[in-house]
Amino acid sequence: MAEFRMPSLGADMEAGTLVEWNVQSGDRVKRGDIIALVETDKGLIEVEVFEDGVVDKIHVQPGAKVPVGTALAFIRAEGAAPLPAAAVAGPAPAAVEPKPAPAAVPSPPLPVTPPGERVIASPSARKLAAELGVDLTVIQGSGPRGAIQRADIELASRAAKPAPPVGKPAPPPPPERPAPPDYQAGMRRAIAAAMSRSNREIPHYYLEMEIDMERALAWLEGENLKRSIKDRLLPAVLLLKAVAGALADVPELNGYWLDDRHQVSEAIHIGFAISMRQGGLITPAIHNVDMLSHDELMGAMRDLITRTRAGRLRSSEMTDATITVTNLGDLGVKTVFGVIYPPQVALVGFGRIMERPWAENGMLGVRRVMSASLAGDHRATDGHRGSQFLEALNKHLQGPETL
Amino acid sequence: MNGKPEMIKTTYREAAREGLRDALARDPRVFLMGEDVGHYGGCFAVSKGLLQEFGPERIRDTPLSELAFTGMGIGAAMGGMRPIVEIMTVNFSLLALDQILNNAATLLHMSGGQFNVPLVIRMATGAGKQLAAQHAHSLEGWYAHIPGIRVVSPATLADVRGMLWTALEDPDPVLIFENNTLYTMEGELAVDAGPVDIDHARVLREGSDVSIITYSASLHKSLAAAETLAGEGISAEVIDLRTLRPLDDATIMGSVAKTHRALIVDEGWRSGGISAEISARIVEQAFYELDAPVERLCSAEVPIPYARHMEQAAIPQAESIVATVKRMVKSHG
Numbered sequence: 001m002a003e004f005r006m007p008s009l010g011a012d013m014e015a016g017t018l019v020e021w022n023v024q025s026g027d028r029v030k031r032g033d034i035i036a037l038v039e040t041d042k043g044l045i046e047v048e049v050f051e052d053g054v055v056d057k058i059h060v061q062p063g064a065k066v067p068v069g070t071a072l073a074f075i076r077a078e079g080a081a082p083l084p085a086a087a088v089a090g091p092a093p094a095a096v097e098p099k100p101a102p103a104a105v106p107s108p109p110l111p112v113t114p115p116g117e118r119v120i121a122s123p124s125a126r127k128l129a130a131e132l133g134v135d136l137t138v139i140q141g142s143g144p145r146g147a148i149q150r151a152d153i154e155l156a157s158r159a160a161k162p163a164p165p166v167g168k169p170a171p172p173p174p175p176e177r178p179a180p181p182d183y184q185a186g187m188r189r190a191i192a193a194a195m196s197r198s199n200r201e202i203p204h205y206y207l208e209m210e211i212d213m214e215r216a217l218a219w220l221e222g223e224n225l226k227r228s229i230k231d232r233l234l235p236a237v238l239l240l241k242a243v244a245g246a247l248a249d250v251p252e253l254n255g256y257w258l259d260d261r262h263q264v265s266e267a268i269h270i271g272f273a274i275s276m277r278q279g280g281l282i283t284p285a286i287h288n289v290d291m292l293s294h295d296e297l298m299g300a301m302r303d304l305i306t307r308t309r310a311g312r313l314r315s316s317e318m319t320d321a322t323i324t325v326t327n328l329g330d331l332g333v334k335t336v337f338g339v340i341y342p343p344q345v346a347l348v349g350f351g352r353i354m355e356r357p358w359a360e361n362g363m364l365g366v367r368r369v370m371s372a373s374l375a376g377d378h379r380a381t382d383g384h385r386g387s388q389f390l391e392a393l394n395k396h397l398q399g400p401e402t403l
Numbered sequence: 404m405n406g407k408p409e410m411i412k413t414t415y416r417e418a419a420r421e422g423l424r425d426a427l428a429r430d431p432r433v434f435l436m437g438e439d440v441g442h443y444g445g446c447f448a449v450s451k452g453l454l455q456e457f458g459p460e461r462i463r464d465t466p467l468s469e470l471a472f473t474g475m476g477i478g479a480a481m482g483g484m485r486p487i488v489e490i491m492t493v494n495f496s497l498l499a500l501d502q503i504l505n506n507a508a509t510l511l512h513m514s515g516g517q518f519n520v521p522l523v524i525r526m527a528t529g530a531g532k533q534l535a536a537q538h539a540h541s542l543e544g545w546y547a548h549i550p551g552i553r554v555v556s557p558a559t560l561a562d563v564r565g566m567l568w569t570a571l572e573d574p575d576p577v578l579i580f581e582n583n584t585l586y587t588m589e590g591e592l593a594v595d596a597g598p599v600d601i602d603h604a605r606v607l608r609e610g611s612d613v614s615i616i617t618y619s620a621s622l623h624k625s626l627a628a629a630e631t632l633a634g635e636g637i638s639a640e641v642i643d644l645r646t647l648r649p650l651d652d653a654t655i656m657g658s659v660a661k662t663h664r665a666l667i668v669d670e671g672w673r674s675g676g677i678s679a680e681i682s683a684r685i686v687e688q689a690f691y692e693l694d695a696p697v698e699r700l701c702s703a704e705v706p707i708p709y710a711r712h713m714e715q716a717a718i719p720q721a722e723s724i725v726a727t728v729k730r731m732v733k734s735h736g
Contacts, residue, residue, distance in 0.1 A: 124663045124694040143695070150663060150694045251733075262636060264733060 002051045003071040006038065006060075008159075009045050009318065016040050017065040018072060027055045029075065036072065037312075041190040043282060044311035045318070053077050112140050112316070121148035132157045140320060142265055151263060159319070187280040198339050202257075203378040206337055209390040211397055212360075213353050213368045216242075219400035223294075235353065236327055237297050241403040243325055243348055244268045244290040246392035252381050253346040253374075253389050254322045262345065262380040271321025271341060272301065274308045282308050283341060285321035294403075329353055329370065338375040345377035346386075348393075408593040416586040418560040418596075419449045422567040423487070425597075427457050430485055433571060436463035436472055437489030446491050447527055447586050473499035473524065477507050480522040485571050490526040492534075493542045493580065507576040508551030519574040523567065528556075529582035529620055529670055530718050536706035539714070541670040543580040543619075544677030547648040552576040554648040555601050558585070558622040560592045562645060565599030577601070582620040582670075604651035606658060610640035612732050614658040616681060617668040618644040621719055625668050628724035637732050647677055655681065656689045663694035664731055668719050673701035700727050 006016050017039040029035055034046040035055070056076035060066055119136045121129070125148045129136050132153065139156050141148035216238050224232045247254040247268050255265040268290045271283035286292075286300050307313055324341045329352040336349025351371040358367035372393055376386040396403055413421075426433045435450060441464040444451030454462040465472040469490055476488040490496045496503070507520045530539040547554045553573060557563035563581060570577035607622070608629050615625045622643045629639040640658050644650065659665050665685050669678040678699040685697050703717040 122663075122694040123691045127691040266733070 002053070002075045004035070004049055004073040004075055006066050006068050006070045006072055007047055008068045009038070009040050013040055013068060015065050015067045016045075018060050018062055019044060020062050021058060023055050023058075025055055025058055028078070029053060029055060041187065043187065043308075043313055043318075046312055046314065049075060051075050051077075112138055119148065120145055122150065125150050125153050128153045140267075140316065142267060144266070146267070155258070187276070187282075191281060194341060195339050198342050202340050202342060204340060205376050205378050205383055205386065206373060207376070207383060207386045207390055208335055208371055208373045209394060211370050211372050211394050212358060213370045213397065216397045216400040217353070217368055231295065231298075233294055233298050234301070236301065237294050238397065238400055238403060239327065239350055240270055240272070240286070240289055240297060240301075240325060241294070242393050242396040243270060243323070245396040245403060246389050247323065248290060249392040250385060250389040252385050253376065255345060255380075256322070256343040257345050257377055257380050258343050265322040267322065269320045269322045271324035271344070272304065273324060273326040274305055276309065282313070282318075283321060283324050284308055284313050284317040285319075287316075287320065323348065325350070335371045336373050338373065340375055340377055345380035346389075347375040349373040349375070408595055410591040411594055412589065413560060413592050414586070414590075415560055415563055415581075415588045416447065416449055418564040418592055419567075419581060419586075420451070420453070421596075422564045423450060423453060424456070425564075426485075426487070426568050426571055427453070427461060429568065430571070432483065432485040433487065434461040434463065434479075434484065435487045435489060436465050436476065438465055438467055438472075438491055440464060440489050445489065447581075447583060449581075449586070450489070469495050469499035470502060473502040474506065476522050476524070477502060477510075477520055480520045480576075481510070481518055486522055487567070487571070488522065488524045490524060492538045492583070493526050493528040494537055494540055496524075496526050496542070503546070503552070503576070503578075504549055508549050511575060512551060520576050521571070521574050522576045523570045523579060524576070525567075525579045525581065527583040528580045529584055530702070530707040530714055531584040531620065533709060533711055533714060534583070535709040539707040541619075541672075541702065543578070543647055544669065544671040544680075546578050546580075547650075547677050547680070549648075552578055552648065553601065553646065554578050554580070555646045556580045556582075556619045557645070558582070558619050558643050560588075560590045561596055562599055564592060564596045566601050566645075568598040569601045572598075573601075580619065584620050585623075588623075601646050602649075602651065604642050604644045604646070604654040606640060606654065607643050608639070608641040610638040611662055612638045613664040613666055613728050614640045614642060614655075614662045615666050615668060615724065615728070616642045616644065616655060616658075618647065619670065621668045621670050624719060624721045625724055627721040628728065631721065631725050632728055635729070637728060639728060644681075650681065650684065652684055652688060655685065656692075659685055659689045660692045663692055665693070665697045666724070666727055666731060667697070667699045667701075668724055669699065669701050670718050671701060672704050673699055674704060676701060695731050698727060698731055700724060 019037040019039045021036055023029060023035045029049050030052045031050055033049050035049045036047045038045050038047050053075040056074040058073045060072045120141060121136050128150055134153050134156050136148060139148050139152050142152050143149045220233060220235060220238060251264050254268055256263045267288060269285040269287050270289045271285050273281055273283045275281050284304050286304060289297060292300060321344065323344055324347045326336050326338055326347060327350040328336050329350055332352050334351045336351055338347035338349045340347045353368050353370040355366050356369040358365055358369060372390060374386050374390055423435060439446055440450045441454040441459065441462045450462065473488055476486040479486045490499065507522055510518050510520050528541050528543055543554055543556055546552065555566050555570065555577060557566050566579060570579060608626060610629065615629065617625045625641045629641050632639050640662055642654060642658055667678040667681050669676060671677060678701055682697045682699060700719045700723060705717060708714050708717055
């Protein structure tokens with residue numbers, strides 16, 4: 001018997017609204033099934049179940065907003081007797097849960113390590129995880145071979161603690177009559193909080209570089225000639241690969257500023273800003289961009305854009321980005337002056353690719369040119385490092401075949 | 404005690420000589436013997452002037468036989484003297500290894516506790532002076548393998564000044580390894596500097612990200628590396644082992660428990676060396692404190708080359724320490 005609880009889907013999440021059940025009482029479920037849809041300030045999130053069993057009793061109905069950790073349903077082991085009606089009414093009795101769940105982690109996030117596979121974690125990280133009650137299978141490791149290290153446990157433990165409310169406390173949800181969820185307002189508030197924090201805490205510096213895109217686009221056009229229309233690559237694929245390549249050269253821009261300390265990430269998870277048609281913006285992460293082929297990356301982008309606009313993102317995609325890329329070129333913008341998404345330390349902006357007079361080797365020609373900009377966190381890096389990054393980006397875009 | 408002690412500018416060589424002079428003056432049973440220690444003043448000029456000051460009875464030139472004069476030292480120690488035997492370099496000490504291991508280190512045990520051997524053997528060790536492969540190896544880790552002797556390695560002026568007398572007071576054999584590149588090292592030493600303990604390692608720089616565990620000449624490279632790393636936001640703790648046998652496990656494990664990462668810098672060879680022993684102890688005693696594999700930076704596994712650039716490339720340097728630590732800490736978060 002296990003409780004299926006309202007998960008914590010971000011450091012600032014205190015409560016979530018159950019939007020829909022994909023199961024009903026009596027349904028058989030297995031570990032990994034997506035059984036509910038939860039609305040948070042960041043959007044709609046699909047929630048997985050972590051046990052095999054049978055849905056015994058659903059006791060939070062769609063539309064209800066409940067605090068993180070609230071039991072939403074009971075999952076009974078197959079063959080076990082159904083729970084007597086009285087037992088589900090109140091808070092979970094001790095007998096239902098022999099080991100009290102650690103207070104810091106109200107509900108398991110999505111597992112990173114598939115069941116049955118060995119978790120690679122340093123001895124010290126294992127010890128700390130045991131002390132703090134952190135489940136190693138849900139931690140994304142940042143060490144070599146994805147090994148979980150102390151810092152990953154510390155990060156997870158901090159993220160699991162409810163953040164203090166910022167500013168005016170939200171009014172209590174109206175009892176009984178569930179109001180239609182205001183997704184727009186929630187997202188706007190989340191953006192407002194993150195961006196206010198960014199401008200309050202992060203001393204930004206800005207750099208811009210004009211990049212000759214002729215070689216990159218010519219290569220891309222050549223590639224696309226070999227492909228069917230549905231498999232064609234967008235310039236964004238090259239731009240993201242170039243960012244990943246430049247981050248490998250200048251890793252300092254990839255990571256976080258946490259606890260007054262610059263924490264460089266080995267994994268390259270690029271947050272890709274996707275605007276919502278109804279307004280607002282979500283920056284889900286494309287994981288390990290440096291390891292994806294062009295086609296894999298194109299597939300990942302398509303999938304992410306579709307799911308983002310449908311409001312169906314996974315929690316790890318919402319929290320894992322190590323840097324953000326904003327591409328506003330489609331809208332005709334020439335240069336992006338970005339606001340860093342904390343606790344990241346850099347944002348890369350791409351403007352419109354446009355034909356411009358371009359002088360090179362004493363000759364004037366017309367080239368397709370793009371402005372690439374960098375907003376850097378001056379606590380973590382200096383303009384010198386930032387310049388090296390833009391130069392590396394340029395270098396990679398001049399050799400598109402190696403990306 | 405009030406205020407800072409008065410300091411004088413001196414060198415490692417002069418501090419070593421001061422330690423000898425102090426011991427010779429304190430105890431009439433103390434005498435120094437070895438190749439060229441008298442008239443020539445010692446092959447590294449450590450004992451220069453002592454023959455004139457203390458006379459040929461107590462500053463004794465010996466024939467070129469490490470086996471013979473080390474054995475003489477053992478006999479003298481058993482007979483109630485407090486001999487200091489100087490061997491030119493650790494490479495030559497292999498000629499005396501039979502005496503050191505089969506006699507000095509074992510007599511107490513084999514006599515059922517009846518005979519101590521209060522002998523001190525000093526010798527130069529280490530690469531960096533273009534003395535080539537017959538003179539430049541670092542074999543102190545081998546001696547640290549032997550039960551029955553104590554192995555110390557002074558890296559600082561205070562230690563080279565103060566370890567000798569403490570070693571002479573030990574009722575059992577003590578080997579003192581002086582890295583020959585340190586003799587010209589200048590620094591400040593308290594005017595009233597005296598004997599120091601030879602039981603404990605010392606944390607010479609506090610840090611939180613990685614423990615650099617080292618000794619002798621590599622200590623100074625490690626401290627320089629720690630300074631460079633501090634400029635890049637990495638906080639390295641630097642431990643001077645001082646005594647290689649017995650190892651001060653408590654200080655090592657205490658540091659690893661704080662930093663969760665350990666790098667051992669040792670001018671000896673890696674395979675089967677003292678660095679392997681320290682690494683094994685950390686894994687045995689502090690496994691659950693480790694956030695990264697223990698790493699070792701040792702000499703290349705070749706006879707130490709003569710050519711200067713090759714010799715420098717063969718041994719740990721501040722730059723290679725910096726690079727290794729950055730790689731170890733980079734994977735962090």
